Amino acid sequence: MAVTLVVNGTRRETEFAPETPLLWVLRDGFGLTGTKFGCGVAACGACTVHINGEAVRACQIALGDVWGDVTTIEGLSTGDTLAPLQQAWVRHQVAQCGYCQSGQIMQAAQLLAQTPAPTDDEIDAAMAGNLCRCGTYSAIRAAIHDAARALDGRRAG
Incomplete structure (x- = not known):
């Protein structure tokens, strides 16, 4: 069936x-x-x-x-254009081995949909269930803040 x-x-x-x-x-x-x-x-x-x-x-x-x-x-992206979150991931060179990154990005996308300007604590709480063996957590946080600013600019415009 x-x-x-x-x-x-x-x-x-x-x-x-x-x-x-x-x-x-x-x-x-x-x-x-x-x-x-x-x-x-x-x-x-x-x-x-x-x-x-x-x-x-x-x-x-x-x-x-x-x-x-x-x-x-x-x-997550549209056509050949990466989503703002994916663009921020690239700018901040988040991925090292890259294995966890699609899950990280999808979790971060939900966070930004619910909390457009998250604090560090909100990011840490939302991302706590996504593990990165390479330890790129500070880059992940920076990329999320960067994407939040980019998305805020789109909402304001």
Whole structure:
């Protein structure tokens, strides 16, 4: 039985079983490999995607339990233009190994959607569930502040 869902604005069908983790549907079914497998128990955040704008761990959401539109790191940008958050990540050279970065960015995107001008403490609290083995936390914080300023300029204009 086919399951239909909307991923990055596109209606898609899959034959994966409803109990299959969303992570594997995205990666193996749809070829969206920006969402990473990290730990498999929702402890690291590498697999973070949005469902209806909420940051969730795709390794722990069954396909049959998806309750709305899914956005992955591939859907955050528009066309050839990186989202302000992605641009800030590049400017601040956040990524070292880069493995956790798509999850970090997706978590940060939810933060900025809910808290347009977060404090350091708010950033630290929101990002606490996303682990970076390279320890780029200060660069992550700087990039989030930078993106918040860029987004504020867009809202004001």
